[in-house]
Amino acid sequence: MTDSSFSPIHIIGGGLAGSEAAWQIAQAGVPVILHEMRGVRGTDAHKTDGLAELVCSNSFRSDDATSNAVGVIHAEMRMANSLIMACADRHQVPAGGALAVDRDGFSEAVTAELQAHPLITIVREEVTGLPPEAWDLAIIASGPLTSPSLAEAIREKTGEDALAFFDAIAPIVHRDSINMDICWYQSRYDKVGPGGTGKDYINCPLDETQYNAFIDALIEGDAVGFKEWEGTPYFDGCLPIEVMAERGRETLRHGPMKPMGLTNAHNPTVKAYAVVQLRQDNALGTLYNMVGFQTKLKYGAQAEIFRMIPGLENAEFARLGGLHRNTYIHSPTLLDPTLQLKARPGLRFAGQITGCEGYVESASIGLLAGRFAAAERKGEEISLPPATTALGSLLNHITGGHIVSDEEPGKRSFQPMNINFGLFPELEPGSIVKPEGVKRFRGKDKTIMKRQLVAARALEDCKAWLDRA
Ligand SMILES: Cc1cc2nc3c(=O)[nH]c(=O)nc-3n(C[C@H](O)[C@H](O)[C@H](O)COP(=O)(O)OP(=O)(O)OC[C@H]3O[C@@H](n4cnc5c(N)ncnc54)[C@H](O)[C@@H]3O)c2cc1C
Numbered sequence: 001m002t003d004s005s006f007s008p009i010h011i012i013g014g015g016l017a018g019s020e021a022a023w024q025i026a027q028a029g030v031p032v033i034l035h036e037m038r039g040v041r042g043t044d045a046h047k048t049d050g051l052a053e054l055v056c057s058n059s060f061r062s063d064d065a066t067s068n069a070v071g072v073i074h075a076e077m078r079m080a081n082s083l084i085m086a087c088a089d090r091h092q093v094p095a096g097g098a099l100a101v102d103r104d105g106f107s108e109a110v111t112a113e114l115q116a117h118p119l120i121t122i123v124r125e126e127v128t129g130l131p132p133e134a135w136d137l138a139i140i141a142s143g144p145l146t147s148p149s150l151a152e153a154i155r156e157k158t159g160e161d162a163l164a165f166f167d168a169i170a171p172i173v174h175r176d177s178i179n180m181d182i183c184w185y186q187s188r189y190d191k192v193g194p195g196g197t198g199k200d201y202i203n204c205p206l207d208e209t210q211y212n213a214f215i216d217a218l219i220e221g222d223a224v225g226f227k228e229w230e231g232t233p234y235f236d237g238c239l240p241i242e243v244m245a246e247r248g249r250e251t252l253r254h255g256p257m258k259p260m261g262l263t264n265a266h267n268p269t270v271k272a273y274a275v276v277q278l279r280q281d282n283a284l285g286t287l288y289n290m291v292g293f294q295t296k297l298k299y300g301a302q303a304e305i306f307r308m309i310p311g312l313e314n315a316e317f318a319r320l321g322g323l324h325r326n327t328y329i330h331s332p333t334l335l336d337p338t339l340q341l342k343a344r345p346g347l348r349f350a351g352q353i354t355g356c357e358g359y360v361e362s363a364s365i366g367l368l369a370g371r372f373a374a375a376e377r378k379g380e381e382i383s384l385p386p387a388t389t390a391l392g393s394l395l396n397h398i399t400g401g402h403i404v405s406d407e408e409p410g411k412r413s414f415q416p417m418n419i420n421f422g423l424f425p426e427l428e429p430g431s432i433v434k435p436e437g438v439k440r441f442r443g444k445d446k447t448i449m450k451r452q453l454v455a456a457r458a459l460e461d462c463k464a465w466l467d468r469a
Contacts, residue, residue: 004119006030009373010138012127012150014038014051016084016359017351017366018141019110023083024370026119030377034114037126043145044229044325050107051114051122052084052363058106060088060360063099065459067451069419073364073390074099076462080371080391083113084363129153131347137377139369141350143362146327154329157343162330167416168238170293171306172281172318174422176447178202178288183311184265188277201279202288204311205264205272211253214274214308218245221301230325240296240323256292276309282397287318287422289415295321316447318420328355331398332414338372338382339365339399348373354398357416364391364419365398371469383469388454389462393423424454 009025011018014036022032038049045055062068065075077085091105114120128149131138142150155163185199192198206214221242234243244251253259257274264272278288295302302320307313331354334341339348350369351362368391375382385392397417417423432449434441 004029004031006377007136008033008121009377010035010131010135012131012138012140013142013146013351014114014122015141015143015351016052016363017143017369018139019052019114020082020084020363020366021139021141021350021370021373022114022120023117024080024367025374025377026117027081028371028374028378029119030374031119031121033121033123035123035125035127037124037147039124041126041147043143043147044227045145048104048107049124050104050111052087052110053107054101054103054359058093058100058103059095060099060101061358062097064097066455067448068455069390069421069424069451070360072455072458073360073394073419075459076385076390077360077364077367079459079462079466080367082363082367083110084360084366087113126150130157130344137346137348137373139348139350139366139373140353141366141369142327142353144324144326144328144352146353151327157341158329158334162334164326164328164330167322167324167326167328168294169319169322169324169415170290171295171302171321172287172289172417172422173278173312174316174318175202175286175288177314177316178278179311179313182266186262186265189261201277201291202311203262203264203272204276204278204309205259205267206257206274206276206310208273210308210310211257211274212249214305215245215249215252217305217308218242218297221297221305223296224298225296226323227325238294238323241293242295242297276312282422284422284425286426287420290321293321294323296323297321318422319418326352326416328353328416330414331355332400335399337384337395337399338376339369339395340372346376352416355414355416356394356398357418361394361417361419364394367391368395383465385465386461387425389458389465390419390424391462392465393425393458394419397423421451421454424458427453427457 008031011022011034014034022034025032046053061070063074064071087106087109088101091102093100093102126147130153183202183204186203187198187200190198253274259272259275262275277291279291281287281289299320307315336342341347348369350366354365356365372382387396431453432446
C-alpha cells in the first residue's frame with residue numbers, strides 16, 4: 001500500500017543513482033520529484049534524453065556473486081529490489097560471465113518504470129543552485145558531469161578544496177599480492193609524523209638497469225588521450241608519470257621514485273637506485289596506493305609495466321590509475337554515514353559525485369541514499385548496511401573508511417573507487433582452511449577461497465540486514 005500523504009523528496013539528476021534512488025523512495029511509499037536536465041540541456045557525454053543512460057560501455061562487469069566483488073554488489077542490489085538491476089537483467093545481452101545490456105532497451109525500461117510509477121513525477125529542468133530550503137529532503141545525484149552552475153553552488157557550500165573536477169588516480173594494489181621478500185616497510189628518514197609509525201610505506205627497490213628498463217617501458221607505453229571537452233588538466237604535483245618520464249630520464253628518480261632516506265631492509269649495504277613507495281589507502285590496511293603514480297596509460301599497459309617493479313611482479317590491482325574529467329566531493333569530511341551533508345541536514349548526495357565510480361556503484365549509492373531519505377521522511381530509524389556487505393563497504397569507503405594523509409596533515413586522502421574486495425573487512429583468523437583431499441594449497445587457491453568466503457559472508461549479512469529493515 002502506498003501512502004502519498006508524505007511530502008515529496010526531490011532528486012536532482014535522473015542518471016544511474018537518481019533513477020535508483022527515486023525507485024527506492026517511491027517503493028517505500030513516499031512521493032518523489034525527479035529533476036533531470038536532459039531534454040532541456042545536455043552533457044558532453046550523454047546522447048539521449050533517457051533516464052539512466054549508459055554513457056560509454058554497455059557492461060555492468062562481472063555477474064559472479066561467488067568470487068567477484070562487482071558480482072556481489074549486483075546480488076545485494078537484486079535482494080534490495082533494485083530497479084537498475086531488474087531492468088539490466090531484462091535487457092541482458094550475451095557477454096560471458098559479465099552482465100552486459102542493450103543500452104537503449106535498458107534506459108527505455110528504467111524511464112518507463114519511473115514514468116509509470118504513481119508516486120514519481122519527472123520534471124525536465126536544470127536545477128541551477130542548491131535545492132531551495134522548501135525542499136527539506138533532497139538528493140543531489142548529478143553525476144560526473146554536473147552542470148556548471150550547480151557545481152559552483154555546491155562548491156560555494158562545501159568550500160574550494162572540497163569539490164574536484166578531475167580525478168588523478170594512482171594505481172591501488174592489494175597488500176597481500178606484494179612480495180615482502182623484496183619490499184620493506186619504512187617511512188622516508190624513518191619519520192614518524194602525526195599519526196605515523198616510521199614504517200608507514202611499502203618500498204620497492206630498483207637498481208640502475210631495472211630503472212632504465214622501467215623508464216623505457218613508460219615512454220613506450222600506450223597512453224589514452226583526453227577527449228576534446230575534457231581539456232588537458234595537468235596541474236602541479238599531478239603530472240602523469242609517463243609525462244614525467246618523457247621530460248627526462250632522471251625526472252622520476254628525483255621525484256616520486258627518489259631513493260633518499262630509505263634503507264633496504266633486505267640488503268642494507270646496497271643503496272637502491274630508485275624506489276617506488278606505496279602508502280596505505282584504507283583503514284583496514286588491505287590496499288596500498290602507488291605514491292605519485294597517477295597515469296594516463298591504458299589499463300593493459302599499466303598492469304604489464306607496473307609488474308616490472310621488483311616486489312610487484314604478482315601485483316593484483318584493486319584499481320588502475322587514471323586521469324578523468326569528473327565531479328566529486330570530499331565525502332569523508334562532508335557527509336555523515338547516511339550520505340547527508342553535515343552542513344545541511346536533509347540534503348544527501350548519491351552516485352559518482354560522492355566518490356564512487358561506475359554504473360553499478362553509482363546506482364548502489366543511489367539505492368542507499370533513497371532508502372535512507374525515505375526512512376527519514378517516514379520517521380523510521382535509518383538502518384545502515386553491515387560493513388561486511390558490498391553496499392556497506394562501499395558506503396564506508398565514501399563516508400570515512402580511508403586514512404589520514406601524513407603529507408597533508410588535517411586533510412584526508414580520498415580518491416574515487418570501484419567496489420573491490422580490498423574494501424571489505426578481513427575474515428576471522430583461521431577462516432581459510434585447506435580443503436580435505438587437496439594436496440597443494442597455494443597462494444592463488446587461498447586468494448580464491450578468501451574471496452568466496454568474503455562473498456558468502458556479504459550475501460548472508462545483506463539478507464539479514466534487509467530482513468531486519
Ligand atoms: C565519458 C565517461 C565514460 C564513462 N564510462 C564508463 C564505463 O564504461 N563504465 C562505467 O561503469 N562507468 C563509466 N563512466 C562512469 C559512469 O558514467 C558513472 O559512474 C555513472 O553514470 C554515474 O551515475 P550518476 O547517476 O552518479 O551520474 P549520471 O549517470 O551521469 O547521471 C547524472 C544525471 O544528472 C543530470 N544532471 C546534471 N546536472 C544537473 C542539474 N543541474 N539539474 C538536473 N539534472 C542534472 C545529468 O543530465 C545526468 O542525467 C563514465 C563516465 C564518463 C563521464
